[in-house]
Amino acid sequence: MRRLLAWIEPHLAARGVESPRLSAEILLAHVLDRDRVRLYMDVAYEPSARERDALRELVTRASKHEPIQYLVGAWSFYGRRFELSRATLIPRPATETLVETAVTWWRERRAGGSLTMADIGTGTGAIAVSIVAEILAARRGKAGLRGCRPLGQTERDAGAVVDTTDVRCLATDLVPDALDVARRNAAAHGVAANMEWRAGSLFEPFHQTPVLQRGSLDLLVSNPPYISDAEWNDVEPNVRDYEPSTALRAGRDGLDVIRPLLAEAPDWLTSGGLLLVEIAASQRDAVLALLAGRSSDWRDATVLKDLDGHWRVLRAERR
Numbered sequence: 001m002r003r004l005l006a007w008i009e010p011h012l013a014a015r016g017v018e019s020p021r022l023s024a025e026i027l028l029a030h031v032l033d034r035d036r037v038r039l040y041m042d043v044a045y046e047p048s049a050r051e052r053d054a055l056r057e058l059v060t061r062a063s064k065h066e067p068i069q070y071l072v073g074a075w076s077f078y079g080r081r082f083e084l085s086r087a088t089l090i091p092r093p094a095t096e097t098l099v100e101t102a103v104t105w106w107r108e109r110r111a112g113g114s115l116t117m118a119d120i121g122t123g124t125g126a127i128a129v130s131i132v133a134e135i136l137a138a139r140r141g142k143a144g145l146r147g148c149r150p151l152g153q154t155e156r157d158a159g160a161v162v163d164t165t166d167v168r169c170l171a172t173d174l175v176p177d178a179l180d181v182a183r184r185n186a187a188a189h190g191v192a193a194n195m196e197w198r199a200g201s202l203f204e205p206f207h208q209t210p211v212l213q214r215g216s217l218d219l220l221v222s223n224p225p226y227i228s229d230a231e232w233n234d235v236e237p238n239v240r241d242y243e244p245s246t247a248l249r250a251g252r253d254g255l256d257v258i259r260p261l262l263a264e265a266p267d268w269l270t271s272g273g274l275l276l277v278e279i280a281a282s283q284r285d286a287v288l289a290l291l292a293g294r295s296s297d298w299r300d301a302t303v304l305k306d307l308d309g310h311w312r313v314l315r316a317e318r319r
Contacts, residue, residue, distance in 0.1 A: 001039050004028055004047070008059055015063045018238070023068050024059075030072040031055045065238040078130040082185050087177035089247045091126040094306040095223055098276050098313045099127055101304060102219060103134045105274050110218065112138065114166035117219035118212065118268070120202060120261065122171035123247060125182030125195075127221055132191045136164050170196045170212055172205040174246060202257070203264050217268045223278040224261060228254035231280075254280055255287075262290050266297040269318035279303065281311040291316055 008024035017023055025036045031054050032039075032047065047055070058071050069075040069090045074083050077091035078099050084090060106115060115135060119128035173179050179197045186192045198205030206212050227235060227248050239248070250256040258277060265275050275298075279287055284303045291301040291314075298316045306312035 001028065001032075001045055001047070002043065004055070005039070008055075011059060012063060015065075017062060017065065023062060026068050026072060027058050027062060028055060031058065065236075065241065067238050067242055070242060077124075077126040078134075080126075080130060080133065080189055082124045082126050082129070083181055083188070084124050085177065085181050086242065087175050087244060088123040088181055089223075089243055091124055094308065094310070094312050095127065095278055097304060097306045098221060098223065098278055099130045099134070101276055101313060101315060102131045102221060102274070106131075106135055106219070107138070109272070109274075115218050116168050116212070116216055117221065118170040118172070118206070118217055120172055120220070120222040121224050121247065121257075122173050122182050122197075123178050123223070125171060125185045127223060128169050128171045128195065129182070129186050129189050129191055131219075131221070132167060132169050132186075132194050133189050135167055136191060136194070139164050139167070164194065167194050168196070169194060170198060170206070170209060172198045172200055174199065174201055175244070202260060203268065206268060212268065214267050215270055217273055218270060219274050219276070220265055220269055221276045222261060224257040225250040226254045226258060226278070226280045226283060228252060228280075231282075253286070254283060255290075258283070258287060259290065262287070263294075266294070266318055271318055273318040275314070275316045275318070277314040278312060279314050284311040287314050 005024050005028060008027065009020045012020035012023055025039060029036045029039055031051050061071060062068060067090055069084060070086060073085070074081050075091055078096050082091055117128070117131065122128050171182060173182070176199050179199055183192070183197060186195045196209060198208055200208070225246065225248050227250060229249070229252050231254070232240065232249060250258065258279065261277065269275060288301055288303065291298045297319060299319050301314070301316040303311045304313040304315055
């Protein structure tokens with residue numbers, strides 16, 4: 001297997017593939033159906049002809065900058081593995097800041113209580129499923145995978161069966177195929193009963209469900225399209241050529257989706273409800289100006305940095 005890695009890595013590197021060693025390990029581990037550590041433990045294993053053919057095909061596709069995540073059909077986000085497809089964006093570490101902020105807010109402001117939330121443009125469901133899964137783990141007295149410790153004995157009845165039906169999420173997407181992927185991810189992580197799925201643009205699906213009434217949301221999250229026309233040609237080819245452009249591009253200034261989202265969000269959030277929206281770092285001043293123009297609706301508006309130090313998550317509370 002080391003011989004295979006020694007062939008794949010320079011092959012990918014010569015074609016400008018990012019992180020060629022890691023990519024080689026991921027592809028080989030996927031084809032052989034084992035974790036990456038075992039690649040270096042099972043040194044005597046000889047892949048079959050079928051495995052070699054499958055690996056050759058994936059390496060060929062990877063050398064053309066098709067994302068490794070699509071080739072293996074899943075990726076890790078916030079400590080969980082999420083199925084994905086060409087109908088969905090690839091979950092990224094930068095978005096984990098949004099999830100971390102949401103679960104921390106619920107812990108501190110909601111005191112471990114109920115939650116009614118919505119996720120606009122859910123894609124794989126990574127944001128919504130991660131938030132709900134973390135909250136349910138805490139409510140059940142179990143450690144979440146990331147960021148949300150279990151509730152203590154003073155915060156829940158010792159030994160009691162914890163009712164988690166009051167944690168509810170409406171997740172929407174323009175693309176029905178993306179919702180199918182998200183449904184499977186919710187089921188895989190044990191939160192399907194807490195989710196509702198609707199297809200449609202922005203707030204259009206909110207009118208289709210009895211779960212939501214205007215002013216009833218505690219939390220509204222979204223990772224909308226936000227790449228401007230001017231920035232599109234500079235996007236890496238593995239993103240521009242393979243990920244769905246409808247989930248990435250947002251017009252001349254990149255705010256074609258964010259602008260109406262911010263305009264209608266106050267109608268659906270309860271007083272004290274939290275809005276979290278992923279943005280481009282270059283849009284920080286513009287989105288804060290949009291909220292400043294509606295100061296009667298919002299308080300404590302700010303933009304948070306992601307793990308790489310880039311301005312990434314718009315955070316604001318409904319007055």
